Amino acid sequence: MLRSLDIRDMLLIDRLDLSFGPGLNVLTGETGAGKSILLDCLGFVLGWRSRADLVRQGATQGEVQAVFDLPAAHPARALLAEAGITIDDDELILRRVNALDGRKTGWVNDRRVSGEVLRQLSEVLVELHGQHDDRGLLNPRGHRVLLDAFGAMDLAPVRAAWAARREAARALEEAEAALAAARVEEEFLRHSVAELDKLAPEPGEEQRLDIARRSMQGAERIRDDVARALQMLGGDGAEGAMVDAARWLEGASDRAEGRLDEPLAALSRALIELGEATQGVENTLAALEFDPHALEATEERLFALRALARKHDVLADDLAGLADQLRGRLERLDAGEARMGALRQAARDAEAAYDAAAAALTHARTEAAGRLDQAVTAELVPLKMERAVFRTVVSPADPGPDGRDVVAFTVATNPGAPSGPLDKIASGGELSRFLLALKVCLARGNDALVMIFDEIDRGVGGATADAVGRRLQTLADGAQVLVITHSPQVAALGAAHFRVSKSVTDGMTTSTVVPLSQPDRVAEIARMLAGDRVTDAATEAARSLLDG
16 A cells, blocks of 8 residues: 655655555546646656656756555565665665756665666556556557456466476487487598497507617617627627637647646636626516517507597597597497487477467466456446446467467447457547446455556546446555546545646746545535536535545
8 A cells, every 4th residue: 555655745745645546546626737647656666667757947956755655465565675675674665866956766664765666566466457558458558467366367387388388398409419419420420430449449549659669679770789699699609719718728628738728727717707707698688579560560659549538639548538529429320310309299299289388278268368358338327327238358479488378458439340459449438437446356366466547538427427436446456546626526535635737936836736635525515516607506416426
Protein backbone atom coordinates (compact mmCIF):
# COMPACT_ATOMS: atom_id res chain seq x y z
CA MET A 1 0.00 0.00 0.00
CA LEU A 2 1.17 3.53 -0.79
CA ARG A 3 1.15 5.20 2.60
CA SER A 4 2.40 8.67 1.72
CA LEU A 5 3.74 10.81 -1.11
CA ASP A 6 5.89 13.86 -0.33
CA ILE A 7 6.77 16.28 -3.14
CA ARG A 8 9.16 19.22 -3.03
CA ASP A 9 9.70 21.74 -5.85
CA MET A 10 8.41 19.59 -8.69
CA LEU A 11 6.63 21.20 -11.67
CA LEU A 12 3.84 23.37 -10.17
CA ILE A 13 4.10 21.89 -6.67
CA ASP A 14 5.97 23.83 -4.01
CA ARG A 15 5.50 21.49 -1.05
CA LEU A 16 3.00 18.70 -0.75
CA ASP A 17 2.54 15.95 1.85
CA LEU A 18 -0.17 13.39 1.09
CA SER A 19 -1.27 10.39 3.13
CA PHE A 20 -3.28 7.61 1.53
CA GLY A 21 -5.29 4.80 3.07
CA PRO A 22 -6.52 1.39 1.96
CA GLY A 23 -9.52 1.03 -0.30
CA LEU A 24 -10.59 3.49 -2.98
CA ASN A 25 -8.77 6.85 -2.96
CA VAL A 26 -10.19 9.40 -5.41
CA LEU A 27 -8.60 12.60 -6.69
CA THR A 28 -10.76 15.23 -8.32
CA GLY A 29 -10.34 18.77 -9.56
CA GLU A 30 -10.96 21.00 -12.49
CA THR A 31 -9.30 20.30 -15.81
CA GLY A 32 -5.75 21.66 -15.77
CA ALA A 33 -5.60 21.81 -11.97
CA GLY A 34 -2.56 19.50 -11.97
CA LYS A 35 -3.92 16.02 -11.33
CA SER A 36 -1.54 14.54 -13.90
CA ILE A 37 1.36 16.21 -12.06
CA LEU A 38 0.84 13.78 -9.19
CA LEU A 39 1.27 10.88 -11.58
CA ASP A 40 4.36 12.52 -13.07
CA CYS A 41 5.87 12.84 -9.61
CA LEU A 42 4.96 9.30 -8.60
CA GLY A 43 6.35 7.97 -11.86
CA PHE A 44 9.55 9.95 -11.24
CA VAL A 45 10.22 8.40 -7.84
CA LEU A 46 9.42 4.97 -9.32
CA GLY A 47 12.05 5.40 -12.01
CA TRP A 48 9.63 5.67 -14.93
CA ARG A 49 10.58 7.63 -18.02
CA SER A 50 9.71 11.24 -17.30
CA ARG A 51 9.81 14.69 -18.82
CA ALA A 52 13.02 16.69 -18.58
CA ASP A 53 11.68 19.90 -16.98
CA LEU A 54 10.48 18.52 -13.66
CA VAL A 55 12.13 21.00 -11.29
CA ARG A 56 9.86 23.86 -10.24
CA GLN A 57 10.81 27.25 -11.65
CA GLY A 58 13.13 29.08 -9.26
CA ALA A 59 14.20 25.93 -7.37
CA THR A 60 17.65 24.28 -7.53
CA GLN A 61 16.33 20.73 -7.32
CA GLY A 62 13.12 18.75 -6.97
CA GLU A 63 12.51 15.79 -4.71
CA VAL A 64 9.84 13.10 -4.34
CA GLN A 65 9.52 10.54 -1.56
CA ALA A 66 7.05 7.66 -1.53
CA VAL A 67 6.50 5.42 1.48
CA PHE A 68 4.98 1.96 1.00
CA ASP A 69 3.80 -0.62 3.49
CA LEU A 70 5.52 -3.88 2.56
CA PRO A 71 4.03 -7.08 4.02
CA ALA A 72 6.36 -10.00 4.68
CA ALA A 73 5.32 -11.95 1.58
CA HIS A 74 5.43 -9.00 -0.83
CA PRO A 75 7.33 -9.80 -4.07
CA ALA A 76 9.31 -6.55 -3.74
CA ARG A 77 11.33 -8.17 -0.96
CA ALA A 78 12.94 -10.60 -3.41
CA LEU A 79 14.02 -7.69 -5.63
CA LEU A 80 15.40 -5.86 -2.62
CA ALA A 81 17.39 -8.91 -1.55
CA GLU A 82 18.77 -9.29 -5.07
CA ALA A 83 19.91 -5.65 -4.94
CA GLY A 84 21.55 -6.25 -1.55
CA ILE A 85 19.03 -4.13 0.36
CA THR A 86 17.54 -5.28 3.66
CA ILE A 87 14.62 -3.68 5.49
CA ASP A 88 14.05 -4.24 9.18
CA ASP A 89 10.32 -3.55 9.22
CA ASP A 90 7.39 -3.25 6.80
CA GLU A 91 8.27 0.27 5.65
CA LEU A 92 9.78 0.84 2.21
CA ILE A 93 10.94 4.39 1.47
CA LEU A 94 11.72 5.43 -2.09
CA ARG A 95 13.32 8.84 -2.60
CA ARG A 96 14.58 10.49 -5.77
CA VAL A 97 16.10 13.89 -6.44
CA ASN A 98 16.15 15.73 -9.75
CA ALA A 99 18.88 18.38 -10.04
CA LEU A 100 18.41 21.46 -12.15
CA ASP A 101 20.94 20.14 -14.68
CA GLY A 102 18.88 16.96 -15.17
CA ARG A 103 20.91 14.60 -12.97
CA LYS A 104 18.73 12.15 -11.06
CA THR A 105 19.69 10.34 -7.85
CA GLY A 106 17.60 7.65 -6.15
CA TRP A 107 17.55 5.98 -2.74
CA VAL A 108 15.77 2.99 -1.24
CA ASN A 109 15.65 3.22 2.55
CA ASP A 110 18.68 5.55 2.46
CA ARG A 111 20.61 3.13 0.22
CA ARG A 112 21.59 4.78 -3.06
CA VAL A 113 20.27 2.86 -6.08
CA SER A 114 20.02 3.19 -9.84
CA GLY A 115 16.91 4.14 -11.75
CA GLU A 116 16.75 0.56 -13.00
CA VAL A 117 16.32 -0.77 -9.45
CA LEU A 118 13.49 1.71 -8.90
CA ARG A 119 11.86 0.61 -12.17
CA GLN A 120 12.08 -3.05 -11.19
CA LEU A 121 10.48 -2.28 -7.83
CA SER A 122 7.74 -0.30 -9.54
CA GLU A 123 6.70 -3.39 -11.48
CA VAL A 124 5.63 -5.09 -8.23
CA LEU A 125 4.49 -2.00 -6.34
CA VAL A 126 2.28 0.03 -8.69
CA GLU A 127 0.16 -0.63 -11.76
CA LEU A 128 -1.05 2.32 -13.82
CA HIS A 129 -4.07 2.14 -16.11
CA GLY A 130 -5.22 4.80 -18.51
CA GLN A 131 -6.12 5.43 -22.13
CA HIS A 132 -2.51 6.15 -23.06
CA ASP A 133 -0.83 3.68 -20.72
CA ASP A 134 1.83 1.54 -22.40
CA ARG A 135 2.81 -0.20 -19.17
CA GLY A 136 -0.52 -1.87 -18.40
CA LEU A 137 -3.33 -3.67 -20.16
CA LEU A 138 -2.88 -1.88 -23.47
CA ASN A 139 0.59 -3.34 -23.95
CA PRO A 140 0.16 -6.56 -26.00
CA ARG A 141 3.54 -7.84 -24.84
CA GLY A 142 2.11 -8.34 -21.37
CA HIS A 143 -1.14 -10.05 -22.32
CA ARG A 144 0.28 -13.57 -22.11
CA VAL A 145 1.59 -12.89 -18.60
CA LEU A 146 -1.82 -11.57 -17.57
CA LEU A 147 -3.61 -14.61 -19.00
CA ASP A 148 -1.16 -16.95 -17.26
CA ALA A 149 -1.79 -15.18 -13.95
CA PHE A 150 -5.56 -15.39 -14.47
CA GLY A 151 -5.39 -19.09 -15.30
CA ALA A 152 -2.79 -19.86 -12.59
CA MET A 153 -0.59 -21.50 -15.21
CA ASP A 154 2.20 -23.76 -14.04
CA LEU A 155 5.07 -22.80 -16.33
CA ALA A 156 7.63 -25.04 -14.59
CA PRO A 157 7.13 -28.13 -16.85
CA VAL A 158 7.48 -26.23 -20.12
CA ARG A 159 10.43 -24.22 -18.81
CA ALA A 160 12.18 -27.41 -17.69
CA ALA A 161 11.43 -29.01 -21.06
CA TRP A 162 12.76 -25.92 -22.86
CA ALA A 163 15.97 -26.04 -20.82
CA ALA A 164 16.39 -29.76 -21.55
CA ARG A 165 15.69 -29.12 -25.24
CA ARG A 166 18.31 -26.37 -25.40
CA GLU A 167 20.86 -28.52 -23.56
CA ALA A 168 20.26 -31.48 -25.89
CA ALA A 169 20.53 -29.22 -28.92
CA ARG A 170 23.71 -27.65 -27.53
CA ALA A 171 25.30 -31.07 -26.89
CA LEU A 172 24.37 -32.22 -30.40
CA GLU A 173 25.70 -29.03 -31.96
CA GLU A 174 29.00 -29.27 -30.08
CA ALA A 175 29.39 -32.94 -30.97
CA GLU A 176 28.66 -32.25 -34.64
CA ALA A 177 31.22 -29.44 -34.66
CA ALA A 178 33.80 -31.64 -32.97
CA LEU A 179 33.11 -34.48 -35.39
CA ALA A 180 33.34 -32.14 -38.38
CA ALA A 181 36.66 -30.81 -37.11
CA ALA A 182 37.89 -34.36 -36.55
CA ARG A 183 36.91 -35.35 -40.07
CA VAL A 184 38.99 -32.50 -41.45
CA GLU A 185 42.09 -34.11 -39.95
CA GLU A 186 40.98 -37.73 -40.45
CA GLU A 187 43.42 -38.35 -43.32
CA PHE A 188 46.25 -36.85 -41.28
CA LEU A 189 45.34 -38.96 -38.24
CA ARG A 190 45.16 -42.22 -40.15
CA HIS A 191 48.45 -41.56 -41.98
CA SER A 192 50.22 -40.46 -38.80
CA VAL A 193 48.98 -43.40 -36.73
CA ALA A 194 50.00 -45.84 -39.47
CA GLU A 195 53.42 -44.21 -39.74
CA LEU A 196 53.96 -44.28 -35.98
CA ASP A 197 52.68 -47.83 -35.64
CA LYS A 198 55.03 -48.95 -38.40
CA LEU A 199 58.04 -47.37 -36.73
CA ALA A 200 56.86 -48.43 -33.23
CA PRO A 201 59.12 -46.00 -31.30
CA GLU A 202 59.98 -46.77 -27.71
CA PRO A 203 60.85 -44.37 -24.86
CA GLY A 204 64.66 -44.04 -24.51
CA GLU A 205 65.28 -45.69 -27.88
CA GLU A 206 66.96 -42.62 -29.41
CA GLN A 207 69.66 -42.56 -26.71
CA ARG A 208 70.34 -46.29 -27.03
CA LEU A 209 70.65 -46.05 -30.81
CA ASP A 210 72.89 -43.00 -30.59
CA ILE A 211 75.27 -44.75 -28.17
CA ALA A 212 75.39 -47.86 -30.35
CA ARG A 213 76.00 -45.78 -33.47
CA ARG A 214 78.85 -43.83 -31.90
CA SER A 215 80.36 -47.03 -30.55
CA MET A 216 80.33 -48.69 -33.97
CA GLN A 217 81.71 -45.55 -35.62
CA GLY A 218 84.54 -45.44 -33.04
CA ALA A 219 85.32 -49.14 -33.49
CA GLU A 220 85.64 -48.67 -37.23
CA ARG A 221 88.26 -45.96 -36.73
CA ILE A 222 90.58 -47.85 -34.20
CA ARG A 223 90.17 -51.48 -35.17
CA ASP A 224 93.01 -51.49 -37.72
CA ASP A 225 95.47 -50.05 -35.20
CA VAL A 226 94.45 -52.60 -32.56
CA ALA A 227 94.81 -55.42 -35.08
CA ARG A 228 98.28 -54.27 -36.09
CA ALA A 229 99.24 -53.98 -32.43
CA LEU A 230 98.01 -57.51 -31.80
CA GLN A 231 100.05 -58.75 -34.71
CA MET A 232 103.15 -57.12 -33.27
CA LEU A 233 102.50 -58.68 -29.88
CA GLY A 234 101.65 -62.17 -31.08
CA GLY A 235 103.67 -65.21 -32.07
CA ASP A 236 104.95 -63.42 -35.16
CA GLY A 237 105.94 -60.43 -33.15
CA ALA A 238 107.20 -59.64 -29.69
CA GLU A 239 105.94 -62.82 -28.08
CA GLY A 240 107.66 -65.07 -30.65
CA ALA A 241 110.90 -63.13 -30.36
CA MET A 242 110.86 -63.34 -26.60
CA VAL A 243 110.13 -67.06 -26.66
CA ASP A 244 113.07 -67.59 -29.04
CA ALA A 245 115.30 -65.46 -26.82
CA ALA A 246 114.28 -67.44 -23.72
CA ARG A 247 115.03 -70.72 -25.49
CA TRP A 248 118.40 -69.51 -26.58
CA LEU A 249 119.27 -68.24 -23.10
CA GLU A 250 118.12 -71.45 -21.43
CA GLY A 251 120.48 -73.40 -23.74
CA ALA A 252 123.34 -71.20 -22.69
CA SER A 253 122.55 -70.90 -18.97
CA ASP A 254 124.28 -74.15 -18.01
CA ARG A 255 127.57 -72.72 -19.25
CA ALA A 256 126.99 -69.21 -17.84
CA GLU A 257 127.64 -70.25 -14.26
CA GLY A 258 124.30 -68.80 -13.02
CA ARG A 259 124.70 -65.38 -14.54
CA LEU A 260 121.64 -65.92 -16.77
CA ASP A 261 119.27 -67.00 -14.03
CA GLU A 262 118.03 -63.53 -13.22
CA PRO A 263 117.59 -62.46 -16.84
CA LEU A 264 115.67 -65.68 -17.55
CA ALA A 265 113.38 -65.03 -14.55
CA ALA A 266 112.75 -61.47 -15.71
CA LEU A 267 112.07 -62.70 -19.21
CA SER A 268 109.58 -65.22 -17.88
CA ARG A 269 107.79 -62.52 -16.00
CA ALA A 270 107.75 -60.35 -19.10
CA LEU A 271 106.27 -63.17 -21.13
CA ILE A 272 103.47 -63.47 -18.58
CA GLU A 273 102.74 -59.73 -18.73
CA LEU A 274 102.98 -59.81 -22.50
CA GLY A 275 100.49 -62.66 -22.57
CA GLU A 276 98.05 -60.69 -20.47
CA ALA A 277 98.48 -57.65 -22.70
CA THR A 278 98.00 -59.74 -25.79
CA GLN A 279 94.86 -61.29 -24.32
CA GLY A 280 93.48 -57.84 -23.51
CA VAL A 281 94.18 -56.58 -27.01
CA GLU A 282 92.55 -59.72 -28.44
CA ASN A 283 89.47 -59.15 -26.30
CA THR A 284 89.32 -55.52 -27.41
CA LEU A 285 89.64 -56.50 -31.01
CA ALA A 286 86.85 -59.03 -30.55
CA ALA A 287 84.67 -56.34 -29.01
CA LEU A 288 85.36 -54.07 -31.93
CA GLU A 289 84.03 -56.60 -34.32
CA PHE A 290 80.65 -55.40 -35.87
CA ASP A 291 78.51 -55.97 -38.88
CA PRO A 292 78.64 -52.93 -41.18
CA HIS A 293 75.00 -53.61 -42.03
CA ALA A 294 74.18 -53.22 -38.33
CA LEU A 295 75.66 -49.71 -38.34
CA GLU A 296 73.66 -48.85 -41.41
CA ALA A 297 70.44 -50.21 -39.86
CA THR A 298 71.10 -48.38 -36.60
CA GLU A 299 71.66 -45.10 -38.39
CA GLU A 300 68.57 -45.53 -40.55
CA ARG A 301 66.31 -46.11 -37.52
CA LEU A 302 67.91 -43.29 -35.55
CA PHE A 303 67.46 -40.88 -38.44
CA ALA A 304 63.86 -42.10 -38.95
CA LEU A 305 63.03 -41.45 -35.27
CA ARG A 306 64.51 -37.96 -35.38
CA ALA A 307 62.80 -37.07 -38.65
CA LEU A 308 59.40 -38.17 -37.32
CA ALA A 309 59.99 -36.20 -34.11
CA ARG A 310 60.75 -33.07 -36.15
CA LYS A 311 57.66 -33.66 -38.28
CA HIS A 312 55.38 -33.70 -35.24
CA ASP A 313 57.42 -31.10 -33.34
CA VAL A 314 58.00 -33.37 -30.33
CA LEU A 315 60.98 -35.06 -28.72
CA ALA A 316 61.86 -38.48 -30.03
CA ASP A 317 61.12 -39.97 -26.60
CA ASP A 318 57.57 -38.51 -26.83
CA LEU A 319 56.71 -40.27 -30.09
CA ALA A 320 55.25 -43.29 -28.32
CA GLY A 321 52.93 -41.06 -26.27
CA LEU A 322 51.99 -39.09 -29.38
CA ALA A 323 51.04 -42.32 -31.10
CA ASP A 324 48.70 -43.20 -28.23
CA GLN A 325 47.18 -39.70 -28.33
CA LEU A 326 46.56 -39.72 -32.08
CA ARG A 327 45.24 -43.25 -31.89
CA GLY A 328 42.75 -42.12 -29.21
CA ARG A 329 41.56 -39.25 -31.41
CA LEU A 330 41.11 -41.61 -34.29
CA GLU A 331 39.17 -44.03 -32.10
CA ARG A 332 36.90 -41.18 -30.95
CA LEU A 333 36.38 -40.23 -34.56
CA ASP A 334 35.46 -43.79 -35.45
CA ALA A 335 33.11 -43.95 -32.46
CA GLY A 336 31.71 -40.46 -33.11
CA GLU A 337 29.02 -41.49 -35.55
CA ALA A 338 27.56 -43.98 -33.07
CA ARG A 339 27.57 -41.27 -30.37
CA MET A 340 26.00 -38.82 -32.80
CA GLY A 341 23.11 -41.21 -33.25
CA ALA A 342 22.48 -41.25 -29.51
CA LEU A 343 22.71 -37.46 -29.30
CA ARG A 344 20.34 -37.01 -32.22
CA GLN A 345 17.87 -39.31 -30.54
CA ALA A 346 18.22 -37.38 -27.27
CA ALA A 347 17.58 -34.12 -29.13
CA ARG A 348 14.48 -35.62 -30.79
CA ASP A 349 13.24 -36.88 -27.42
CA ALA A 350 13.81 -33.46 -25.82
CA GLU A 351 12.03 -31.78 -28.72
CA ALA A 352 9.09 -34.15 -28.36
CA ALA A 353 8.94 -33.57 -24.60
CA TYR A 354 8.95 -29.79 -25.14
CA ASP A 355 6.28 -30.10 -27.83
CA ALA A 356 4.09 -32.08 -25.44
CA ALA A 357 4.59 -29.61 -22.58
CA ALA A 358 4.03 -26.62 -24.87
CA ALA A 359 0.92 -28.21 -26.36
CA ALA A 360 -0.47 -28.85 -22.88
CA LEU A 361 0.24 -25.23 -21.95
CA THR A 362 -1.44 -24.00 -25.14
CA HIS A 363 -4.49 -26.11 -24.32
CA ALA A 364 -4.58 -24.72 -20.76
CA ARG A 365 -4.20 -21.18 -22.04
CA THR A 366 -6.98 -21.68 -24.55
CA GLU A 367 -9.29 -22.91 -21.81
CA ALA A 368 -8.28 -20.01 -19.53
CA ALA A 369 -8.87 -17.60 -22.41
CA GLY A 370 -12.43 -18.88 -22.70
CA ARG A 371 -13.01 -18.41 -18.98
CA LEU A 372 -11.51 -14.92 -19.11
CA ASP A 373 -13.72 -14.00 -22.07
CA GLN A 374 -16.81 -15.12 -20.15
CA ALA A 375 -15.73 -13.23 -17.03
CA VAL A 376 -15.04 -10.00 -18.93
CA THR A 377 -18.31 -10.30 -20.85
CA ALA A 378 -20.19 -10.61 -17.55
CA GLU A 379 -18.42 -7.49 -16.25
CA LEU A 380 -19.33 -5.52 -19.39
CA VAL A 381 -23.07 -5.93 -18.86
CA PRO A 382 -23.41 -3.53 -15.88
CA LEU A 383 -21.03 -1.17 -17.67
CA LYS A 384 -23.68 -0.81 -20.44
CA MET A 385 -21.59 -2.69 -23.01
CA GLU A 386 -23.63 -5.88 -23.17
CA ARG A 387 -23.40 -5.93 -26.98
CA ALA A 388 -19.60 -5.71 -27.03
CA VAL A 389 -17.49 -8.80 -27.66
CA PHE A 390 -14.23 -9.38 -25.83
CA ARG A 391 -12.01 -12.18 -27.03
CA THR A 392 -8.62 -13.47 -25.90
CA VAL A 393 -6.78 -14.78 -28.93
CA VAL A 394 -4.10 -17.43 -28.40
CA SER A 395 -1.96 -17.73 -31.55
CA PRO A 396 1.15 -19.74 -32.46
CA ALA A 397 4.51 -18.05 -31.90
CA ASP A 398 8.15 -18.98 -31.95
CA PRO A 399 8.96 -21.53 -29.21
CA GLY A 400 10.51 -20.24 -26.01
CA PRO A 401 10.81 -20.99 -22.30
CA ASP A 402 7.18 -19.94 -21.71
CA GLY A 403 5.72 -21.98 -24.54
CA ARG A 404 4.97 -21.14 -28.15
CA ASP A 405 1.94 -18.90 -27.84
CA VAL A 406 1.28 -15.21 -28.29
CA VAL A 407 -1.77 -13.79 -26.53
CA ALA A 408 -3.73 -10.72 -27.54
CA PHE A 409 -6.83 -9.13 -26.04
CA THR A 410 -9.19 -8.09 -28.83
CA VAL A 411 -12.58 -6.39 -28.82
CA ALA A 412 -15.51 -5.75 -31.11
CA THR A 413 -17.82 -2.99 -29.94
CA ASN A 414 -20.85 -4.59 -31.60
CA PRO A 415 -21.74 -8.12 -32.73
CA GLY A 416 -20.61 -8.69 -36.30
CA ALA A 417 -18.19 -5.77 -36.22
CA PRO A 418 -14.53 -6.56 -36.88
CA SER A 419 -12.45 -7.19 -33.81
CA GLY A 420 -9.02 -5.73 -33.15
CA PRO A 421 -6.63 -4.55 -30.44
CA LEU A 422 -8.14 -2.74 -27.48
CA ASP A 423 -6.58 0.63 -28.20
CA LYS A 424 -7.37 0.49 -31.95
CA ILE A 425 -11.05 -0.45 -31.89
CA ALA A 426 -12.64 1.05 -28.79
CA SER A 427 -13.47 4.72 -28.37
CA GLY A 428 -12.29 6.62 -25.30
CA GLY A 429 -15.26 5.78 -23.10
CA GLU A 430 -15.53 2.22 -24.39
CA LEU A 431 -11.83 1.65 -23.88
CA SER A 432 -12.05 2.80 -20.27
CA ARG A 433 -14.81 0.34 -19.55
CA PHE A 434 -13.06 -2.51 -21.37
CA LEU A 435 -9.95 -1.89 -19.32
CA LEU A 436 -11.89 -1.72 -16.09
CA ALA A 437 -13.82 -4.92 -16.77
CA LEU A 438 -10.60 -6.70 -17.72
CA LYS A 439 -8.79 -5.43 -14.65
CA VAL A 440 -11.60 -6.50 -12.34
CA CYS A 441 -11.27 -10.03 -13.70
CA LEU A 442 -7.48 -10.10 -13.63
CA ALA A 443 -7.01 -8.51 -10.22
CA ARG A 444 -9.12 -10.91 -8.20
CA GLY A 445 -7.04 -12.26 -5.34
CA ASN A 446 -4.12 -9.92 -6.06
CA ASP A 447 -3.72 -7.12 -3.50
CA ALA A 448 0.06 -6.70 -3.75
CA LEU A 449 -0.14 -3.92 -6.34
CA VAL A 450 -1.32 -0.37 -5.82
CA MET A 451 -3.65 0.16 -8.78
CA ILE A 452 -3.89 3.64 -10.26
CA PHE A 453 -6.57 4.57 -12.80
CA ASP A 454 -6.07 7.79 -14.69
CA GLU A 455 -9.50 9.02 -15.84
CA ILE A 456 -10.60 5.46 -16.53
CA ASP A 457 -14.18 6.76 -16.49
CA ARG A 458 -13.66 9.33 -19.25
CA GLY A 459 -16.57 9.53 -21.66
CA VAL A 460 -19.16 7.84 -19.43
CA GLY A 461 -21.78 9.21 -17.09
CA GLY A 462 -25.00 8.46 -15.28
CA ALA A 463 -25.70 4.80 -14.50
CA THR A 464 -22.62 3.73 -16.45
CA ALA A 465 -20.39 5.98 -14.38
CA ASP A 466 -21.98 4.54 -11.25
CA ALA A 467 -21.25 1.03 -12.52
CA VAL A 468 -17.64 2.04 -13.19
CA GLY A 469 -17.34 3.40 -9.67
CA ARG A 470 -18.76 0.26 -8.13
CA ARG A 471 -16.31 -1.90 -10.13
CA LEU A 472 -13.48 0.29 -8.86
CA GLN A 473 -14.84 -0.10 -5.35
CA THR A 474 -14.86 -3.87 -5.84
CA LEU A 475 -11.20 -3.76 -6.91
CA ALA A 476 -10.35 -1.70 -3.83
CA ASP A 477 -11.89 -4.23 -1.45
CA GLY A 478 -8.89 -5.56 0.48
CA ALA A 479 -6.46 -3.58 -1.69
CA GLN A 480 -5.60 0.01 -2.56
CA VAL A 481 -6.85 1.84 -5.65
CA LEU A 482 -6.09 5.45 -6.61
CA VAL A 483 -8.43 7.02 -9.16
CA ILE A 484 -8.16 10.36 -10.93
CA THR A 485 -11.71 11.08 -12.00
CA HIS A 486 -14.09 13.70 -13.36
CA SER A 487 -17.12 11.56 -12.52
CA PRO A 488 -19.13 12.53 -9.40
CA GLN A 489 -20.58 9.01 -9.26
CA VAL A 490 -17.07 7.56 -8.96
CA ALA A 491 -15.87 10.23 -6.55
CA ALA A 492 -18.79 9.59 -4.21
CA LEU A 493 -17.72 5.95 -3.75
CA GLY A 494 -14.21 6.79 -2.52
CA ALA A 495 -13.06 5.83 0.95
CA ALA A 496 -10.79 8.90 0.81
CA HIS A 497 -11.24 11.99 -1.34
CA PHE A 498 -8.56 14.52 -2.39
CA ARG A 499 -9.11 17.73 -4.32
CA VAL A 500 -6.48 19.08 -6.70
CA SER A 501 -6.56 22.83 -7.31
CA LYS A 502 -4.37 25.48 -8.90
CA SER A 503 -3.75 29.04 -7.81
CA VAL A 504 -1.59 32.00 -8.87
CA THR A 505 0.29 34.06 -6.26
CA ASP A 506 2.69 36.86 -7.20
CA GLY A 507 2.73 35.59 -10.75
CA MET A 508 3.68 32.04 -9.67
CA THR A 509 1.27 29.20 -10.44
CA THR A 510 1.03 26.48 -7.78
CA SER A 511 -0.92 23.23 -7.59
CA THR A 512 -2.08 21.90 -4.23
CA VAL A 513 -3.83 18.73 -3.11
CA VAL A 514 -5.91 18.59 0.05
CA PRO A 515 -7.87 15.77 1.69
CA LEU A 516 -11.58 16.55 1.95
CA SER A 517 -13.79 16.26 4.98
CA GLN A 518 -17.38 15.13 4.56
CA PRO A 519 -18.80 18.68 4.10
CA ASP A 520 -15.99 19.49 1.67
CA ARG A 521 -16.77 16.33 -0.27
CA VAL A 522 -20.38 17.42 -0.62
CA ALA A 523 -19.23 20.76 -2.02
CA GLU A 524 -16.72 19.17 -4.41
CA ILE A 525 -19.15 16.60 -5.77
CA ALA A 526 -21.79 19.32 -6.16
CA ARG A 527 -19.25 21.32 -8.19
CA MET A 528 -18.60 18.25 -10.33
CA LEU A 529 -22.33 17.91 -10.91
CA ALA A 530 -23.21 21.57 -11.52
CA GLY A 531 -20.05 23.29 -12.69
CA ASP A 532 -19.13 26.82 -11.65
CA ARG A 533 -22.57 27.66 -10.20
CA VAL A 534 -23.40 25.15 -7.47
CA THR A 535 -27.17 24.99 -6.87
CA ASP A 536 -29.10 23.62 -3.94
CA ALA A 537 -30.24 20.78 -6.18
CA ALA A 538 -26.67 19.92 -7.00
CA THR A 539 -25.75 19.95 -3.31
CA GLU A 540 -28.66 17.68 -2.51
CA ALA A 541 -27.74 15.37 -5.34
CA ALA A 542 -24.16 15.27 -4.00
CA ARG A 543 -25.43 14.27 -0.56
CA SER A 544 -27.56 11.59 -2.16
CA LEU A 545 -24.57 10.17 -4.04
CA LEU A 546 -22.50 10.11 -0.87
CA ASP A 547 -25.26 8.38 1.04
CA GLY A 548 -25.25 5.67 -1.61
